[in-house]
Amino acid sequence: MNDEIDLFGDSSAKAHETPTMEAQVQNIVFAANDNFYKVLAVKIDKQNFEYDEKEITVTGSFGDVQIGSSYEFQGVLKNHPKFGEQFQATNYKRLAASTNSGVVKYLASDKFEGVGEKTAEKIVAELGVDAIDIILNRPDVLGDIGLKPAQQTTIIEQLKASDGMERAIVALNDYGFGASIAAAIYAKYGLETLHVLQDNPYQLVLDIEGVSFARIDRLAAQREMDPLDERRIKAGVVAAINAATFEKGDTYLLVDELLGEAQQLLQRTRNIVVDMALIKTAVLALTKENVIVAEGERIFVYTIYAAEVEIAQNMLALNQSAGLFKREAAAKALAEVEAANPFEYDPLQKDAMLAALTNKLFILTGGPGTGKTTIINGVVEAYEKLLVNDGTKADDLDKMINLAAPTGRAAKRLSESTGKQASTIHRLLGINGREAISNAEPTTLEGQLLIIDEMSMVDTELFATVVRSAPKNMQIILVGDKDQLPSVGPGRVFYDLLASGMLNFRELETIHRQGKGSTIIELASAVKEGTVPADLLERKPDRSFFPVHMAQVAPYIEKVVKSWIARGKSVRDMQILAPMYRTAAGVNRLNLLGQSLFNPLKPGAREIKWREGEFEFGFRVGDKVMQKTNDPENNVFNGDIGYIKTIMLAKDKENAEKADYMEVEFDAGMVCYMRPDFINITLAYATTIHKAQGGEYALVIMPLVMQFGRMLQRNLLYTGLTRASESLVLLGEPAAFAKAIETEGGDRRTTLQQRLAEAIDGVMPKIPTQIKRDQLNHAAETVAETLKHATAKPAATKTAAPEMAVADADPDTLTIASIMEGRFDPNIGMGDLTPYDFLEKA
Numbered sequence: 040m041n042d043e044i045d046l047f048g049d050s051s052a053k054a055h056e057t058p059t060m061e062a063q064v065q066n067i068v069f070a071a072n073d074n075f076y077k078v079l080a081v082k083i084d085k086q087n088f089e090y091d092e093k094e095i096t097v098t099g100s101f102g103d104v105q106i107g108s109s110y111e112f113q114g115v116l117k118n119h120p121k122f123g124e125q126f127q128a129t130n131y132k133r134l135a136a137s138t139n140s141g142v143v144k145y146l147a148s149d150k151f152e153g154v155g156e157k158t159a160e161k162i163v164a165e166l167g168v169d170a171i172d173i174i175l176n177r178p179d180v181l182g183d184i185g186l187k188p189a190q191q192t193t194i195i196e197q198l199k200a201s202d203g204m205e206r207a208i209v210a211l212n213d214y215g216f217g218a219s220i221a222a223a224i225y226a227k228y229g230l231e232t233l234h235v236l237q238d239n240p241y242q243l244v245l246d247i248e249g250v251s252f253a254r255i256d257r258l259a260a261q262r263e264m265d266p267l268d269e270r271r272i273k274a275g276v277v278a279a280i281n282a283a284t285f286e287k288g289d290t291y292l293l294v295d296e297l298l299g300e301a302q303q304l305l306q307r308t309r310n311i312v313v314d315m316a317l318i319k320t321a322v323l324a325l326t327k328e329n330v331i332v333a334e335g336e337r338i339f340v341y342t343i344y345a346a347e348v349e350i351a352q353n354m355l356a357l358n359q360s361a362g363l364f365k366r367e368a369a370a371k372a373l374a375e376v377e378a379a380n381p382f383e384y385d386p387l388q389k390d391a392m393l394a395a396l397t398n399k400l401f402i403l404t405g406g407p408g409t410g411k412t413t414i415i416n417g418v419v420e421a422y423e424k425l426l427v428n429d430g431t432k433a434d435d436l437d438k439m440i441n442l443a444a445p446t447g448r449a450a451k452r453l454s455e456s457t458g459k460q461a462s463t464i465h466r467l468l469g470i471n472g473r474e475a476i477s478n479a480e481p482t483t484l485e486g487q488l489l490i491i492d493e494m495s496m497v498d499t500e501l502f503a504t505v506v507r508s509a510p511k512n513m514q515i516i517l518v519g520d521k522d523q524l525p526s527v528g529p530g531r532v533f534y535d536l537l538a539s540g541m542l543n544f545r546e547l548e549t550i551h552r553q554g555k556g557s558t559i560i561e562l563a564s565a566v567k568e569g570t571v572p573a574d575l576l577e578r579k580p581d582r583s584f585f586p587v588h589m590a591q592v593a594p595y596i597e598k599v600v601k602s603w604i605a606r607g608k609s610v611r612d613m614q615i616l617a618p619m620y621r622t623a624a625g626v627n628r629l630n631l632l633g634q635s636l637f638n639p640l641k642p643g644a645r646e647i648k649w650r651e652g653e654f655e656f657g658f659r660v661g662d663k664v665m666q667k668t669n670d671p672e673n674n675v676f677n678g679d680i681g682y683i684k685t686i687m688l689a690k691d692k693e694n695a696e697k698a699d700y701m702e703v704e705f706d707a708g709m710v711c712y713m714r715p716d717f718i719n720i721t722l723a724y725a726t727t728i729h730k731a732q733g734g735e736y737a738l739v740i741m742p743l744v745m746q747f748g749r750m751l752q753r754n755l756l757y758t759g760l761t762r763a764s765e766s767l768v769l770l771g772e773p774a775a776f777a778k779a780i781e782t783e784g785g786d787r788r789t790t791l792q793q794r795l796a797e798a799i800d801g802v803m804p805k806i807p808t809q810i811k812r813d814q815l816n817h818a819a820e821t822v823a824e825t826l827k828h829a830t831a832k833p834a835a836t837k838t839a840a841p842e843m844a845v846a847d848a849d850p851d852t853l854t855i856a857s858i859m860e861g862r863f864d865p866n867i868g869m870g871d872l873t874p875y876d877f878l879e880k881a
């Protein structure tokens with residue numbers, strides 16, 4: 040039954056070079072319940088690689104593995120830090136069963152309801168060791184040997200399902216899909232998986248997150264699928280909307296933009312000409328199939344369109360219902376909580392807490408140090424008191440309140456500050472972050488209350504999933520800082536919910552954090568207000584701004600870092616943040632600098648040379664690194680920070696596979712990386728501000744130079760500097776600081792506020808609304824025109840940074856105008872001041 044499925048005709052040739060073994064499964068040590076990942080204990084019959092033992096652990100994506108059956112496994116031998124040598128299978132196939140007892144055990148297992156050991160023994164006695172293949176080929180054989188009809192049906196259906204699943208997994212392994220993504224694909228298509236893969240692999244682009252158009256296009260090209268096939272054009276259109284909305288954070292695209300983007304994508308990946316008429320036909324077909332929705336000139340992916348509508352409807356309905364507790368009871372509980380506090384809540388805080396306790400929906404925003412965490416704590420405590428008064432047992436309280444945040448790091452901080460269990464939103468909803476969120480089947484939340492912190496980072500689709508998972512009577516409190524960067528994914532939910540003015544919210548204004556953190560917070564407030572503080576360049580106990588040119592950024596950071604190290608401080612407590620990767624003040628360059636200072640290459644020490652595009656560096660033991668993708672199997676997620684503990688080099692032949700190998704220690708535990716996995720980590724002495732969202736560091740060093748160009752935006756600057764809890768070192772051009780403040784970037788095109796208004800008026804949009812052909816014709820003309828001009832335009836030239844060196848400016852008389860005009864020499868006024876001074880006194 041298990042003929043090797045060779046979709047693209049190249050796997051058999053590779054099989055010879057790939058480490059391969061035939062082995063009998065002794066036991067299933069672990070089977071993930073939400074994907075195909077399994078750990079098997081096997082006894083080796085034969086292998087084509089060096090390995091002295093007879094038994095080994097095999098990991099990988101497998102279907103319904105049968106204990107006692109023999110399989111051929113292909114993959115690599117790895118050295119796991121905890122579990123020793125393991126065979127990591129990239130694919131497998133079942134060989135003919137080798138023992139009768141194995142087949143009996145399988146048929147008698149609880150997969151086959153109503154089939155006991157006796158019946159299983161009877162089947163094997165009659166049909167022999169090949170019983171399963173015989174039944175699959177000739178199902179009526181079970182009747183012939185006298186099984187009851189119900190038993191026949193159970194066995195045949197279960198065997199067919201398991202066989203189909205196995206074929207699908209083998210094919211998915213062949214494509215190189217990992218366990219989670221394979222599970223997402225199988226969850227979507229079930230027994231149709233093979234059919235979809237063979238007939239229209241482009242469907243995966245539409246249905247499964249993380250399956251890129253380019254990847255499927257490469258595979259389809261190998262199969263010589265027609266590049267003008269309608270299925271390809273449709274997938275290209277959807278991929279183009281997804282790419283454009285993700286890049287800009289908008290929830291929709293204008294139709295003329297879409298046609299242009301789609302044409303470019305479809306032409307680029309196969310180097311062909313795609314007629315606009317074909318794309319228009321595909322757009323029309325997709326609107327008819329409800330894959331995309333057109334509303335006037337705006338085109339949405341259906342799931343995002345529906346997500347905005349759903350969020351609006353749910354939020355409004357929730358907002359109109361009263362909370363579980365009455366005002367008097369809530370006030371009494373709050374007074375008790377406050378009495379036990381070392382301080383009194385300010386009036387705005389009190390008001391916010393009362394609103395949080397007595398409304399079904401409550402939204403809280405505030406800058407750093409205004410007491411958001413304090414309010415979460417107070418509300419949780421008061422809520423627990425109220426629940427106990429209402430008869431909830433103390434042991435059940437934890438189940439009643441869900442605390443969640445969008446990233447692992449933010450969840451950890453929430454858990455530390457509340458002393459209660461907090462999880463990522465994904466984990467709370469039981470979704471692994473790999474399947475398209477619209478395909479995910481989240482668990483229904485339990486309990487009475489859901490509090491989400493760092494809400495500004497939550498995107499439209501994730502929040503729609505939250506809303507869908509929360510039972511109608513669940514109270515929701517959303518907490519965040521609206522002035523921070525919006526989510527990475529499309530939308531700006533938190534901002535829109537607040538800006539609509541239709542939902543219960545409070546904004547905290549009084550800064551309560553005293554002492555060390557205070558002038559950083561003052562600076563943050565000024566940035567938020569859009570003003571450059573007069574004391575920007577003054578030295579404060581906790582912050583300083585060193586006015587330097589781009590070329591001096593690295594040498595100055597070096598001084599700051601050396602001083603940090605000299606004071607016995609650790610790399611763990613500091614972070615260099617920059618808005619972008621390139622330039623001499625960008626993340627890449629500063630990572631190399633950070634590495635050279637914190638972890639210089641010692642003579643004879645190991646280093647694995649690596650390259651990310653133009654960025655070349657080496658991984659060393661001790662390096663601070665960041666995970667760049669979600670890896671639910673190892674419990675590490677995009678943005679998690681770890682430290683390299685072990686490096687093995689291929690040339691030293693220290694591991695069985697004689698390969699380059701690293702082990703990285705994360706909070707969640709040790710994770711191993713082989714060369715193909717190295718792209719999942721990068722150096723993290725410096726990171727982008729986006730990646731640092733939700734994190735907090737004792738020291739933040741942040742360069743700001745005009746060369747950062749478009750990235751100089753107010754909310755980016757604000758997010759970066761509010762990551763600092765004790766010390767902040769800004770360095771660069773004051774003009775860049777001023778430009779960031781002037782630029783209220785991040786204006787995303789979304790319709791959530793419009794949907795809220797429609798919901799309140801009771802005129803919800805009809806889903807879907809179809810696009811008209813004349814609208815497309817008009818759009819196509821615009822695109823053709825734009826493209827014509829675009830080809831005629833010379834390549835964009837970089838805008839030069841404004842001249843800064845005018846030597847007669849005095850920092851004491853610094854004005855915003857002078858900064859903006861560049862009438863300021865960044866070096867004047869530095870005198871003997873060095874970063875050492877700042878840090879020595881801090």
Ligand SMILES: Nc1ncnc2c1ncn2[C@@H]1O[C@H](COP(=O)(O)OP(=O)(O)OP(=O)(O)O)[C@@H](O)[C@H]1O
Nearest residue numbers: 382383384385406407408409410411412413551552
């Ligand atoms: N009413 C108050 N009186 C005195 N101190 C307060 C008051 N409210 C909060 N604080 C204190 O101010 C500090 C900052 O509060 P909190 O951590 O809750 O702010 P936050 O908004 O969550 O800040 P961040 O976003 O930076 O984490 C804490 O030390 C807290 O104990």
